[in-house]
Amino acid sequence: MSSRDIILIRHAHAESSTLGQDDMARALSATGIDEAKAAGAWLQQHGATPDRVLCSPAVRAKSTCDLIAAALGSATAREDVRIYEATPATLLRILDENADSRCLMLVGHNPGLEALVALLSEGASDSGRGMPPGAVAWLTIPHGDIEPGTAQVRHFWWP
Secondary structure, X not given: OOOEEEEEEEOOOXXXXXXXXXXXXXXXXXXXXXXXXXXXXXXXXXXXXXXXXXXXOOHHHHHHHHHHHHHHOOOOOEEOHHHOOOOHHHHHHHHHHOOOOOEEEEEEOOOHHHHHHXXXXXXXXXXXXXXXXXXXXXEEEOOOOOOOOOOEEEEEEOO
């Protein structure tokens, strides 16, 4: 199997929650909107061409995803509720289910994303360097097999 790219993006900065507000309903802050636009521009400048886009149904993740997809002219994102509060194991299942995608972009949340990046690139989920809001981890899986320690970090960017 040939290599495949996985672009993992943490949602950009969100507004603080208000009393009684559902966490899923938190919107991007003005800073977050700028971060998401910057991430989209950066990905476009670096030739990102995702053929499948998945995102958490949380408003802040969907908004981040929409702004990035607009910059890339990407396919419409599919929401997957499992991405919200996902563990690395859940995220691995999602990646495996989308193994036919040559370049998969996934927009989600920490701590799951930073642990997944560490697991795929370092082989251990506790050795991560973190993913600030709006961060992009662009991984290449050399032979398409998603296993711990097999990914190469092609790019790591944050606003």
